[in-house]
Amino acid sequence: MPKTLYDKIWDIHVVARQDDGTCLIYIDRHLVHEVTSPQAFEGLRMAGRKVRRADLTLAVADHNVPTTPDRAQGIREPESRHQVETLAENVRESGIEYYAMNDIRQGIVHIVGPEQGFTLPGTTVVCGDSHTSTHGAFGALAFGIGTSEVEHVLATQTLLMKPYKNMRVEVDGVLSPGVTAKDIVLAIIGEIGTAGGTGYVIEYTGSAIRALSMEGRMTICNMSIEAGARAGLIAPDETTFAYLKGRPKAPKGEAWDKAVAYWRTLPSDAGAKYDKEVKLDATKIAPTITWGTSPEDVAPITGIVPDPAMTKDNVKKQSMQRALDYMGLTPGMKLTDVTVDKVFIGSCTNSRIEDLRAAAQVARGRHVAKNVQALVVPGSGLVKQQAEKEGLDKIFLEAGFEWREPGCSMCLAMNEDRLDPGERCASTSNRNFEGRQGRSGRTHLMSPAMAAAAAVTGRLTDVRELT
């Protein structure tokens, strides 16, 4: 029977199967960060258990770390400092490789894994973080887990679970200028909704996906979770192999050739069955932003703030009204008339080198609008280094952007980078929930180029008008 990419990876990782269909699945790669792991290590200690495969585990602190240039002096905030120190202590005890804050390889866990070649096609990758779906861009089955599962993987290198259903999202056609991977994924979420992928693993296919770089593919898979799917997948191809070749943890020499030969067998077979299929026309996608407090609240930048009165469904009407009240918007308002206070370019969705290049291209020769604070937070020390080599830092600094150290930063505002109540932000991150970027803060999600455009004009802007 023809199999999907997902079926193939699943089948090869089954260690044992119970009568009710629950499987024990082997985990090839485990990424660990400071926020969701302390209770797992504590659990191990209390039960007298050891880490089974420290060699398949990689740790980095990202959520809590400051991104200001003075961070070499340490973390000021005592609770954050304690959490990061606890991680360092736990990994030292268990012999897990760790990139400390002063390590050039430190960065957001989902940027670091691929960058190091730790993430490989056909593997299972987990992390106590829902955006682990990012790694699916390599054709790895990658998903977020809770802390109890982190503990389970540390102790046994396996997880107990049932298979998910297969969903295919096919995006065909050539993107218009100014339209990026971020716009594709926002359009997909707008189409299927934030629960549209619940219970499924989404495989992204079609010519528009194939044409994307690895960076763009990671942006798409990253936001699978915002579409309700625990994992997203893109079949590995030449683009994937070219990205991985020569990375520190990627296989070398003969092992590389063997691995590539195997990876070529992974793509879904012709005629493989999907439980659900969705198609999108890439040529119809415009630069897209969110207007509300759920990632499915999307609109083309050329559009207007929607009117709850136009919806029949009562629950939907109420939640739209609540979102508009929270966002301080009125129906019918042109989106390009909405002014912003802050701009955040960063997060595991959009802080890779390509994202910074796209934002710098808009920033070059322009200046951040008065009363706007704009942050550029590279995804890792290596991304930062590369950007500086290309002179992007100078472009940003000259244009009045702040150039920061790597971390999650204002994506979730656990460190000191956050919105004040009522402030509005053009953000390249992935969640626009109430309070996500700071209590009563207002988030509009968009691509890096669009965020840079908002920074220089001081309002939501169609980037196509600036080029």
Add this chain to the structure above:
Amino acid sequence: MQKFTKLTGVAAPLPMVNVDTDAIIPKQFLKTIKRTGLGKNLFNDLRYTPDGGENPDFVLNQPAYRQAQILIAGANFGCGSSREHAPWALQDFGIRCVIAPSFADIFFNNCFKNGLLPVVLPQEQIDQLMELAKQGAALTVDLETQCVTAYPRNINFSFKTDAFRRDCLLNGLDDIGITEKKTAAIGSYEERQKAERPWV
């Protein structure tokens, strides 16, 4: 893990859809290295005003619901991050069961690891339970028979749970302990993988 067999208690109505994990427990409370103590910040931004006072409109601040053990909510409950702090905070507050038309996957999964039962029922039954909850009626959730009942009213809704997860919850079984019985199989899997896919 704490067992879940049968629970009778006050149900709090929370008629909101897409209640995300940032709403259940905002990030500033994730800096803890413990599993306990999160209950006081459950639904923090909804429950408290910015100056730290209680928001009297929020359901869990109303006298009838302060001791609620059951929560009735809208679709896609628990969407967003993987933080297990969400079920920990619910548990710590005293909620042992959430009833909703649908849940986000990771949250749903995390509940079972913490003795918290997520119950999925069709929207029209949720609507009825929501009304009962607003009237302050107590509900009984029985995991053995997989039924939600409200006496003396004529309500008896059956729900389904995965057999393995039910068994773990009913008996308070710890997943790691179960998996450790398969250590030999894990070992031979690792041998096989080393031979067939040595680069992993």
